[in-house]
Amino acid sequence: MTSAAPPRLAGKLTTLVIEARVDGRRALLAPRGELVHGCADTLAETLARLPAGIERVDLDMAGVAFTDTAGLQFLDVLNDHSHRRAVPVAATNWNGQPRRILELAGLDTTDPLHSTAHRPPCPRPGPGLAGVPAPARSAVALERSERLHDLEAEVEQLRHAIASRPVIDQARGILMATHGCTSDEAWHLLRETSQVSNTKLRTVAAAITSSAGTGGPPLPPALRAALRTALARLRR
Known part of the structure; x- marks a missing residue:
């Protein structure tokens, strides 16, 4: 089925x-x-x-x-x-x-x-929390807020990635052929290069795709350096 x-x-x-x-x-x-x-x-x-x-x-x-x-x-x-x-x-x-x-x-x-099946309920504010210091509760709230922020940023990047899939898929294929990596590793390289160089993922993918063509422009120095850093991290 x-x-x-x-x-x-x-x-x-x-x-x-x-x-x-x-x-x-x-x-x-x-x-x-x-x-x-x-x-x-x-x-x-x-x-x-x-x-x-x-x-x-x-x-x-x-x-x-x-x-x-x-x-x-x-x-x-x-x-x-x-x-x-x-x-x-x-x-x-x-x-x-x-x-x-x-x-x-x-x-x-x-x-x-x-994940949450056996997690105890979050304590509620009140006199019953005498043994739980307020700063600890604030730290937990802060951690959750930061995690949510990271997730929202990741999802937003993924939305853009879906809209840009053709050029991103081409770039992944080029990285796989050039560096002998898997599809997941090529995706990791693209994301790392984007983050290290502070460049949009689609822009990174387009630059890699263009540079692979006959007579195409070389990869900009900043992206080339970021890609080297991403490769070094991947191979650790």
Whole structure:
């Protein structure tokens, strides 16, 4: 059984495909592609088609190469299914960029659905907090605020990346061929080069793509230096 989400931006997104098989009373789902707009609907359709009597659902996320904020909706659908059907659900084997998004969101990268399952409730202000100093509570709030800010910045960059996918995909291919790296590592190099040089990701990708063409302009010195730094960090 396989479900697929239609590519919402033709030629720019990799269609999400979810392969499903049943082993006894356990459903094994293997999503492949990208968690972008439409992925939550694809998951909901897959879950709805599972046979009656399923007592556990496991997702192997190793085949997911990219996610934006739709990935959180994907997890919401999975969590809702677990509560409505009263069945345990797990989503494991997150890698690359999707794993980074989970980290920025403060979720458990081994299984984000269980990140808050056993977390004690946040203490409320009042006389009962005599043993919890106010500065500690402020530090926790500050950490959460900073984490949210980092996540919002990352997601905003990802939105721009989706709109710029053709040139970014070309740049990734060039980096893979030039430096013998994987697709995930090429994405990492692009992001690191962008951050180190304080240059927009699309601008970095366009410069790399142009410089690879016959007679194309050389990579600007600042980007060349930033790329060297990114490569050094990757190979540590």
